[in-house]
Amino acid sequence: MQSYWNFPAAAGGTINSINNAGIETFKGNELDSLTREICQNSLDAIKDESKPVVVEFKSFKLQRNQFPQRAELLEAFNKCETTWKGKNPKSEQFIDQAKYILNEQEIPFLRISDFNTKGLEGAQTGELGSPWSSLVREAGSSNKGDSSGGSFGIGKSAPFANSKLRILFYSSQDLSDYQSHIGVANIMSFEKQPGQITLGTGYFTNNENSNAIPGLINLDPGFNREETGTDIFVSAFEPKDMNWVEAIRNSVIYNFFITIWQNKLVVKVDDEVISHENIGSFIAQLDDTNEDYRHVKNYFRLLTSEDSIQIPYPAKSYKKIGKFEEGEATLFIMKGEDLNRRVLMTRKAGMRLFEQNRISGSISFTGILIITGKHMNQVFKKMENPAHTLWEPSRFEEAPKEADTAFKDLRRFVRETVQQTFQAETTDTMDAFGLSDFLPDTTTVDGEGDDKKESLTLKIKSIAQKKKEKPKKKLKKKQRNEEFEDTLADAGIIPEGDQAGHSDEEREEGLGLGGGTGNTHGEQGPSDEGTGGAQEGKGEKEKNKPIDVEKRYVCLQKNEGLYRVNIKPEKKFEKGKLEFKVSGEQSDYILPILDVQSPDIQVISIDKNVVRFINLTGKKLKNIKVKVDYEQYCVMEVDLYEI
Template identity: 35%
Template structure:
């Protein structure tokens, strides 16, 4: 559905299809980079906290945060899993929207403002080398079977920092930090968004997270972020009039969002890095059929998991001991252990204990979560903790020091997910009770996490301890019998040798001769 306008004569016209916009060209606003500015604003430098959070591992970050956003935007009316695709291409640098403005006005102004900052100047040097090149790399991330960005989601993603509006209160994310991950993966800190939703139709906008600089108006500075937009309407920057200059592989009736990272930091191993990140962070989402990922022409779904894990295990073996070679991460190794649990023929599945259901009002039944356990040969005795979306939160350890198990915990209940999301940190990799302000709720959360850990330990011990004890006792008994046998044999040997020595003993009498000086 397209946004439809009515002119003063009552004639319908739209951006797509039949149009009378040419009549009003003189009133049409031109797309350009718009830098919000004012007096007394706090200067934004190059080390923006939101972006720096994801700068160490930008490809992993953009994969995790991008897929999380797509899972949160799932269209319940669509059949099949949420599909997220990653593909890279290049465009002519001259085709970057507003490139002339950036070269002639923006870059000189920010260089002048931050001339004394070595870090900033290094970034601007890279920025300039990218836009002066003949072509620029672009990473496209598209999702399907999603709802696209409705107005409230559009506002939250594009214009709001430190918060995120989600339709599902048990969604994977809501802290508003992950939206900065794509900018960390861009040498230009430039991202274009294109979306199609049911009520708002099709729209696009560009966002550039740069730095503050002085404007021509005395005392005014820019805020930092810029928007490639048709201009302000009231206090809001409007979508672009023209379409984005990138390839879009969706029909107008196909809801979803496309994100274009312009100036993509395309490491030579970027495809493998994304694959490994998907397996490490979304194994459960893939396994349960909630998610399918496409990286160029390769599909990641449940059926292909064995092939992909074997591929990376082969890489790990081939690159062992090599310097500067592609290495698999510890998270990937743990994900492989979790996969072994899921495919284990002796898998044990446990529901929440009745005591927890009775104690906490955010747990409706024992089926609001499940714990999967299995014994493994190569294990580090951890439990993968996830919520409803299947995205990895973290691995819980210190469960058992002797039982060679590995486990997967997934909270699926709606209210339980809401509770866990509320105590989740901004990086979505741990649950912290200190996020709660209310003292009573904080005490409840602290006790819940203790009870959850107690549940893990009890489940592992009750499920495996007896079997392990029998095996251990048998092993230890064998060791004792062998040790006793060896000790007895050694004693007998020593006795025989002693008897032989005694039998051969001869007593000789020595006369001491006085020594003379």
């Protein structure tokens, strides 16, 4: 049968303009989105897991007279022009561009081919829910397994975002060696005949049902498929980034270095090959001025180091979610100099998802967490957003609260494992600076100088036991630090990334956080000496009762001395007092406060480093901006008292 472009019409159906939600999702970052989605989809369709999946990106040019049924497409665009003239400027612009491209002597194409994959099963029958139907015919549909990367059916729009014509051709050979091809034009609705409006999507097919055409399509003269797999031909491939080879190569390295290092993926970009053998050299060549690339180098150093430590995730059980067996996730961590203090989160597919930071400001480490267990993959896959950059427990519709608990448990495991594994090494020993001034010169004692001999003799005359005073009762710690992090995030105050133009390293080391999230118990009351405490003639004597508080500090403008202080007290009180100090190596010293602004407190007075106020919001989180008389970044300390 003769192949042709079929643009189905449906009376009373939706009329689609040029704006397509799926395609627009990937606009602005087209090449990176294309790379992520293509490699992930190919990994999900692996045929033999003992061998790597191979993905190839190859550019070529097609003579215009070889473009499948080009004249029919031009006629369709002419009808689009008639339908939308004067009604939608963006549609008119797209139509003019499409007609210009189709009339060019040569049309640029990008061929994307994968190998050691299953091909598009279901092409012969067009069965609903089959891989072929999900990719070609269905909208918002995905039938991938539990450990796969995608689940929304949106990623298939990424190649369309890279086509100036929004036209793709799919060619495939499946496991039964059935070969097929079809074209898809994702353009806009137009009036096909008087009173008959198309849906906006057209298919290069040979029948009214828009089924696949038997046999492979041969658009790239330099390529011939001889094994199972899928080819996607992206028409009018004219990326904004003219060095598209470098852009795709860097995206592959950034997003899939773990998978490539594990020898599960090989990527060919034009004449370059990125594989297990050379991934290290490609990473070494990444630009060090790019912070993201520096993180990649940290993670790859972890993967290849003998100092890497692997800790399995313990078994967890939830009423509705079910049980995670021990080892369904593994945390890889390593301590060393100049590391990024982050943990990269991934699932079985191995694609980069996001990084967990704010783990420790005193430990130089790096880490990777990989979820490999089937059930755990299934649960966290349901939490994943369409862009595959976050886990959002609210997306787990069956049990969002338990999903939130499971995600918090995982983050807590990462944080506590890093701290417990490396904190002991940090605190077990400490250099005693200046101690040598009080110890003998051993070279003299040993006889190198006979004129002077010194010795230090210690004799114990008596041993007395000092009665231990009963410690003052500490206030209860009702919430863990990570819960305070969530409170801040829910309030939109502390995002996952940088907020004030400072790096995570600066903030974690105290350059903007002054010690990070803490829990201040304030066992001893404040000293009135030099700290603006209660004085005679200033009314009734203050209670000066310490209040347990969760706190975080962020430097907003260093030169102006502006900081944001977030505190969450553990009790209600009417009036309070904040004492600000700078944490020094030998001792703390007062931090003069110039101004305070907050909708949560009413300032009574500012006296040196002490701010007295009326509490307006009880136990709720308080967002306070302070201006300090201090020119440098400072490690800030603040104590809260009831007065």
